[in-house]
Amino acid sequence: NAGVTQTPKFQVLKTGQSMTLQCAQDMNHEYMSWYRQDPGMGLRLIHYSVGAGITDQGEVPNGYNVSRSTTEDFPLRLLSAAPSQTSVYFCASSLTGGRNTEAFFGQGTRLTVV
Amino acid sequence: DAKTTQPTSMDCAEGRAANLPCNHSTISGNEYVYWYRQIHSQGPQYIIHGLKNNETNEMASLIITEDRKSSTLILPHATLRDTAVYYCIVRVMYGGSQGNLIFGKGTKLSVKP
Numbered sequence: 194n195a196g197v198t199q200t201p202k203f204q205v206l207k208t209g210q211s212m213t214l215q216c217a218q219d220m221n222h223e224y225m226s227w228y229r230q231d232p233g234m235g236l237r238l239i240h241y242s243v244g245a246g247i248t249d250q251g252e253v254p255n256g257y258n259v260s261r262s263t264t265e266d267f268p269l270r271l272l273s274a275a276p277s278q279t280s281v282y283f284c285a286s287s288l289t290g291g292r293n294t295e296a297f298f299g300q301g302t303r304l305t306v307v
Numbered sequence: 308d309a310k311t312t313q314p315t316s317m318d319c320a321e322g323r324a325a326n327l328p329c330n331h332s333t334i335s336g337n338e339y340v341y342w343y344r345q346i347h348s349q350g351p352q353y354i355i356h357g358l359k360n361n362e363t364n365e366m367a368s369l370i371i372t373e374d375r376k377s378s379t380l381i382l383p384h385a386t387l388r389d390t391a392v393y394y395c396i397v398r399v400m401y402g403g404s405q406g407n408l409i410f411g412k413g414t415k416l417s418v419k420p
Contacts, residue, residue: 197350224406226407226408228410234412235394235410235411235412235413236351236408236410237410238407238408238409241407251407252409281348283350283351285350285351285408289406294400294406295341295353295356296343296351296353296408297353298350298351298352299350300349300350301348301349301350
């Protein structure tokens with residue numbers, strides 16, 4: 194049981210490049226989400242999904258796309274990277290109902306855009 | 308915006324109890340109080356949650372006031388490994404946007420030898 198797995202752990206991009214941050218979970222969780230964390234700040238919600246085929250915007254969605262074709266995977270796409278997207282990105286998953294709805298987080302992807 | 312207010316930082320002596328306060332005066336009847344922590348650069352880790360009764364697990368205790376407008380997370384015997392940023396979050400239990408975790412800036416707890 195691996196939990197929430199994020200790849201890559203580190204990435205450097207040039208301005209204008211595109212890339213996909215991968216997130217996978219093996220706990221059969223319906224809910225998945227992406228956050229970014231800038232230095233000295235709390236986590237800010239980018240996008241989230243309550244199940245396969247369903248996605249919605251969070252607090253800071255601009256510049257990012259997501260899709261949810263399977264329960265297990267929730268990739269985050271940067272279509273044209275900008276220096277303002279330099280951040281640490283965290284993926285999380287949880288059940289959507291019942292008592293045990295605590296979120297499990299991945300270890301993060303540290304992205305630098307130059 | 309986060310619906311909670313927490314002190315920016317706190318210190319605690321190793322081996323003593325750490326009591327972390329949180330104000331959530333606008334909490335709704337169907338919202339739970341959740342606590343997470345983030346140890347240096349790692350992903351946040353779930354600690355505990357509760358609705359109105361006090362809760363205890365192997366990591367911590369959660370005390371919620373009777374009017375539910377504030378709560379306290381208690382780490383009974385703090386260790387150096389408990390040094391982290393602690394986040395208090397209110398949210399509903401079920402899914403959808405109201406169930407999103409919205410993080411504030413949290414409390415930086417420093418446990419000192």
